[in-house]
Amino acid sequence: MEEETPEEQLVKQQRKEKKDLQAKIQSMKNAVPKNDKKRRKQLTEEIVKLEADLSQKHEEEIGQLQSTPATNVKVEELVNGVETVEVEDREQEEVKQTRVSKAQKRREKKATQDKERESRIAEAEVENLQGVRHQEGVKLAQKLAQQQLQIKEISSDGHCMYRAIEDQLAQRSKAGLTMNVKRLRSQTAEFMRGHVDDFLPFLTNPNTGDMFTTEEFEKYCSEVELTAAWGGQLELRALTQVLQLPIEVIQADTPAIKIGEEYKSEQITLVYMRHAYGLGEHYNSVERLKEPANAEDS
Structure with a gap:
């Protein structure tokens, strides 16, 4: 094995010292909280001094080395050039690995969340097929089919009863009777106000169980007229009088x-x-x- 020259020995020694210093600096950084600005400032000053001291030490060692000017150039290139490149390459690689690691973790987390979500959806679908919602839909479909009818979906926004009636009136627009939700609500509230004795006995305070006072009844009618309060049988009774039409409500059970x-x-x-x-x-x-599509025509 060929014996190392003094220049090579010096380069090896200085590389090790630089690596040791970088490790020491990293340890010092980890020991100081990021939110301790005063201590971080002091740390920065200490690091600068440590790096300057080591740099001066290496320069003095190179100067003391008995060699030709060409050798000095070679030593400086090895110490300051090659080593710097190696340090920079290593730091860039560490940053790159950190970024890749974080990105991979994000992808893995998202994949796990997507898988859990799909599993919950599948479980909900199975439960729905086996549950009361599905059974209710089947029973209603059977009852409606006897009248050659099917469900027409209405949005669930608090106005559903009024929207369903609005749709029914629109389907028979040839009769000349059409009303939008706002007008249906307004006329329902107006009719109830004008026939207090027909509706007040059926309204009670949910907290006390007592029949509505006059003020509570007026508040109820205002909500019928001006808000998205759900409608029920009382409002349907009022609407049959307003529209002078019979109303049938089909239920599953x-x-x-x-x-x-x-x-x-x-x-x-x-x-x-x-x-x-x-x-x-x-x-x-x-x-x-x-009518269902004819399989022979497809």
Whole structure:
């Protein structure tokens, strides 16, 4: 094995000292909290001094080395050039590895979340097929099919009962009777105010159980008129009088409710769904049953 020259020995020694110093500096940085600005400032000054002292020491060692000017150049290139490149390359590689590691962790986390979400959706779908919501839909479809009808979906926004009636009226627009949700609500509230004795006995304070006071009844009517408060049987009773039309409400597990049977006009048909939405009861409209596609024509 060829013996190392003094220049090579010096370069090896100085490389090791630089590596040791970098390790020491990193340890010092890790020991000081990032939010301790005063201590971080002192640390920066200490690091600068340590690096300057080591640099001066290396320069003095190179100067003391007995060699030709060419050798000095070679030593300086080895110490300051090659070593600097190696340090920079190593630091860049560490940064790159850190970035890749963080990106990989983000991808793995997202993949795990997506997998969990898909699993929850699949479980919900299975539960839905086996649960009351699905059974309710099947029963309603069977009942409606007997009248050659099917459900027509209405948005669930608090106005569903009024929107379902609006849709029913629009389907029979040839009769000349159309009303939008705002007008339906307004006329319902107006009718209830004008027939207090027909509605007040059925309204009680949920906290006390007592019948509504006059003020509470007026507040209730205002909510019917001006808010997205859900409608129920009281509002349907008022609407049969306003529209002078019979209203039929089809339900899954109980016989259909018929209101306003004294009117002989073509009835309005609604579907009441108890389990369709997590928020509670919901009304849909109906439409004529669509013929299934003929397999021979496909």
